[in-house]
Amino acid sequence: MGKSSDSALRALDISKHQSTFAPQTAKAAGISAVILRAAYGGTRDVRFERFAADCRAAGLATGAYIFLTHHYYNKNKGSVETARAILNGQIDALLETLAGQGVTSWVALDQELEAGQTMALAPAENTALLNEAAARLRQAGYAPCVYCSASWAKSRLDVERLDCPLWLAYYYADPDDPDFDGCAALENLNTAWGEYTRSLGHKLCGWQFGRIGYGAKYGVGSANVDRDWIYFQPGEEEEETPVFTSDTLKIGPVSTGDRAAIRALAKSLSIPARDEGDYLIVGPMGSASRDAVAGRALALGLGCRDWNATEEGGEEPQQPAGMEQALAALERIEQAQAAQREQLAALAEKLCAAGGALAG
Structure with a gap:
C-alpha cells in the first residue's frame, strides 16, 4: 500500500483550542475523518462530547486522542513504575470519556513534550508502557495508534517493538504549510525525515503534514488547524497487506x-x-x-x-567484507583475556601464600 493521497482520507485533528467546529463545513470541504482530543492527561477535553456528537451527525469517521504526560520527568521522577501508574490512571479516564461517543477511527496515544518538560523514559521503557496502554484500548474495543513527531519515533521509541501503528507529524513545508491539494505525496518526498517516515511502510497509518492556516475553510474557530492524511482505517490494513515472515x-x-x-x-x-x-x-x-x-x-x-x-537453490547471503577477520580477531582477544585471567589468579594465589608465610 503506497502512501499516496489518491487513496488516503483527508482528516483534521481538533481540540478545545479550536473553540468551535462545524463538521458539515469540513465535510463539504472534502474532510472524511476527524480525530478529536478526548483528554489532556486525566482531564477530559471540554469540547469532546459536543464535537463528537456533531461529527456523528455529519457522518464523519470519528477518532480520538489523549495527550499523555506520564513520561514527563516532573511527573514520574525517573521511575518506570510511577510512570506506569500515571499512565493507567490516564487510560482509565480516557476509557470513561470515550464510552458511548461513537468512536470508530483511531484512538491515538499522543506523545510529545511541552515547554519546560523533559523525557524521563528510555526508548525500550517508553515503548513497553505504550504497548500496555494499547493493549488496554484493544481490550475495550478500540483501535490504538501512537501519535508523535517523526524525530520522536526515531529517537524515543523502539519502533520495531511497538505493536500498534504510528500517526506521525512531519511539517515538511512549515511554516508555509500547504493544504491537501498542494501537499506532496509522501511517496515522492525526498527529504531525510520524509524518507524516514516513508520507511515505516505499513506501520504508518497517518501523516500530519500541516498545522498553519485554513481554519475558516474547515469550519473551526481558530486561524490554524492540523491537517492529516489517514492511509488506512482500523481493520483495513490487515485485509489488504500480504504477510511476510522472512528477513529477506x-x-x-x-x-x-x-x-x-x-x-x-x-x-x-x-x-x-x-x-x-x-x-x-x-x-x-x-x-x-x-x-x-x-x-x-x-x-x-x-x-x-x-x-x-x-x-x-541460491547462495546464503555473504558476510560483509572483513567480517571473518573481525570475528577471528575478537576470538584472539577473548583467548588472550582468558589467559590473563588465569595468570592473575595464579599471582593472587602466590600473594596469598606469601602473606600467610609472613604472618607465620
Whole structure:
C-alpha cells in the first residue's frame, strides 16, 4: 500500500483550542475523518462530547486522542513504575470519556513534550508502557495508534517493538504549510525525515503534514488547524497487506527505474540489496525495514515475496567484507583475556601464600 493521497482520507485533528467546529463545513470541504482530543492527561477535553456528537451527525469517521504526560520527568521522577501508574490512571479516564461517543477511527496515544518538560523514559521503557496502554484500548474495543513527531519515533521509541501503528507529524513545508491539494505525496518526498517516515511502510497509518492556516475553510474557530492524511482505517490494513515472515525479500521483475528506487531505499535503511537477473534480493533486515521495503515494492506494482536461499537453490547471503577477520580477531582477544585471567589468579594465589608465610 503506497502512501499516496489518491487513496488516503483527508482528516483534521481538533481540540478545545479550536473553540468551535462545524463538521458539515469540513465535510463539504472534502474532510472524511476527524480525530478529536478526548483528554489532556486525566482531564477530559471540554469540547469532546459536543464535537463528537456533531461529527456523528455529519457522518464523519470519528477518532480520538489523549495527550499523555506520564513520561514527563516532573511527573514520574525517573521511575518506570510511577510512570506506569500515571499512565493507567490516564487510560482509565480516557476509557470513561470515550464510552458511548461513537468512536470508530483511531484512538491515538499522543506523545510529545511541552515547554519546560523533559523525557524521563528510555526508548525500550517508553515503548513497553505504550504497548500496555494499547493493549488496554484493544481490550475495550478500540483501535490504538501512537501519535508523535517523526524525530520522536526515531529517537524515543523502539519502533520495531511497538505493536500498534504510528500517526506521525512531519511539517515538511512549515511554516508555509500547504493544504491537501498542494501537499506532496509522501511517496515522492525526498527529504531525510520524509524518507524516514516513508520507511515505516505499513506501520504508518497517518501523516500530519500541516498545522498553519485554513481554519475558516474547515469550519473551526481558530486561524490554524492540523491537517492529516489517514492511509488506512482500523481493520483495513490487515485485509489488504500480504504477510511476510522472512528477513529477506525477493522483489521483481524490476525495471531500471524501479531497481534504482528499491536500491535507494535499501541504502537509506542500511540493508543489503543485490541483483539476481530481473529481480532484487533485499535483506536480511528487521521487521520495520521489511515493512518499508515491501510497502515500496507493492506501491510500485512489483512482485514481492519471502526469499529463502535454501529453497530457491541460491547462495546464503555473504558476510560483509572483513567480517571473518573481525570475528577471528575478537576470538584472539577473548583467548588472550582468558589467559590473563588465569595468570592473575595464579599471582593472587602466590600473594596469598606469601602473606600467610609472613604472618607465620
